[in-house]
Amino acid sequence: MTQTPHISVKDLNVHISGNHLLKNININIPDKSVTSIIGPSGCGKTTLLKSLNRLLDDIPEVNISGSVLVDGEDIYGPKTEVTHIRKKMGLLAQRPFPLPMSIYDNIAYGPRIHGLKNKKELNVLVEHYLQAVGLWEEVKHRLHTSASALSIGQQQRLCLARGLAVEPEIILGDESTSALDPISTKTIEDLLIKLKENYTIVLVTHILRQARRVSDFIVFVYMGEIIEFGPTEEVLLNPKEALTKDYVKGFIS
Numbered sequence: 434m435t436q437t438p439h440i441s442v443k444d445l446n447v448h449i450s451g452n453h454l455l456k457n458i459n460i461n462i463p464d465k466s467v468t469s470i471i472g473p474s475g476c477g478k479t480t481l482l483k484s485l486n487r488l489l490d491d492i493p494e495v496n497i498s499g500s501v502l503v504d505g506e507d508i509y510g511p512k513t514e515v516t517h518i519r520k521k522m523g524l525l526a527q528r529p530f531p532l533p534m535s536i537y538d539n540i541a542y543g544p545r546i547h548g549l550k551n552k553k554e555l556n557v558l559v560e561h562y563l564q565a566v567g568l569w570e571e572v573k574h575r576l577h578t579s580a581s582a583l584s585i586g587q588q589q590r591l592c593l594a595r596g597l598a599v600e601p602e603i604i605l606g607d608e609s610t611s612a613l614d615p616i617s618t619k620t621i622e623d624l625l626i627k628l629k630e631n632y633t634i635v636l637v638t639h640i641l642r643q644a645r646r647v648s649d650f651i652v653f654v655y656m657g658e659i660i661e662f663g664p665t666e667e668v669l670l671n672p673k674e675a676l677t678k679d680y681v682k683g684f685i686s
């Protein structure tokens with residue numbers, strides 16, 4: 434793989450309540466590209482994604498060993514602060530969760546927490562990130578109305594904009610289009626393809642066609658193990674491993 438890794442996972446093992454959910458995970462996730470994690474239900478896709486920004490920490494009876502290097506820094510290192518790690522990553526969940534406030538305040542929320550108070554600068558920033566997700570024209574006349582009045586697809590783009598406004602380097606998406614209609618799904622997919630110019634993107638998806646449309650690289654996970662990792666066309670059209678072949682042909686689901 435020629436691209437520089439942005440995230441390097443080394444010998445990662447995750448146990449929850451004694452169950453070995455991720456087994457000896459080793460992977461270099463390339464910078465400024467889309468990597469999709471695919472695999473059957475319950476194979477550990479979301480667990481792997483969550484391990485990348487320490488979202489597993491709060492689970493009772495979790496045991497994590499190995500390392501996840503982001504920009505060369507081990508996020509599980511004893512001196513690493515979780516807030517510092519999370520600031521680098523924006524998470525787009527399955528369903529949009531706009532904050533119970535206006536469209537404007539949703540975007541301004543993160544920058545305000547980080548100390549930005551100047552109204553003009555906030556205005557510029559709110560417009561910039563709403564433009565970035567293609568929402569500006571749709572909402573510019575109602576910025577101070579409640580975000581919850583937006584459609585689900587618009588809310589998901591708002592959540593993406595809210596995440597981008599704290600200037601992460603990495604976007605993590607967990608089945609981020611599963612609650613959306615086909616048009617909103619396409620809008621989010623097109624946005625992710627555009628955003629990879631500036632961000633490293635890691636997605637979990639169970640939709641193979643989506644993985645093919647948006648990803649540069651595919652990780653196929655089966656029963657907590659990485660079976661195959663490589664460029665999208667190779668893994669989906671010409672897989673090396675028998676298990677991957679069975680999965681892409683629909684023999685295992």
Ligand SMILES: Nc1ncnc2c1ncn2[C@@H]1O[C@H](COP(=O)(O)OP(=O)(O)OP(=O)(O)O)[C@@H](O)[C@H]1O
Nearest residue numbers: 449450454473474475476477478479480481492639
């Ligand atoms: N907090 C938890 N406590 C106990 N078991 C868990 C927990 N989180 C996940 N698991 C178990 O870990 C396994 C992997 O779950 P995970 O959500 O990572 O799979 P997945 O591949 O994302 O599945 P799906 O496609 O169905 O969302 C499953 O057997 C699940 O029940």
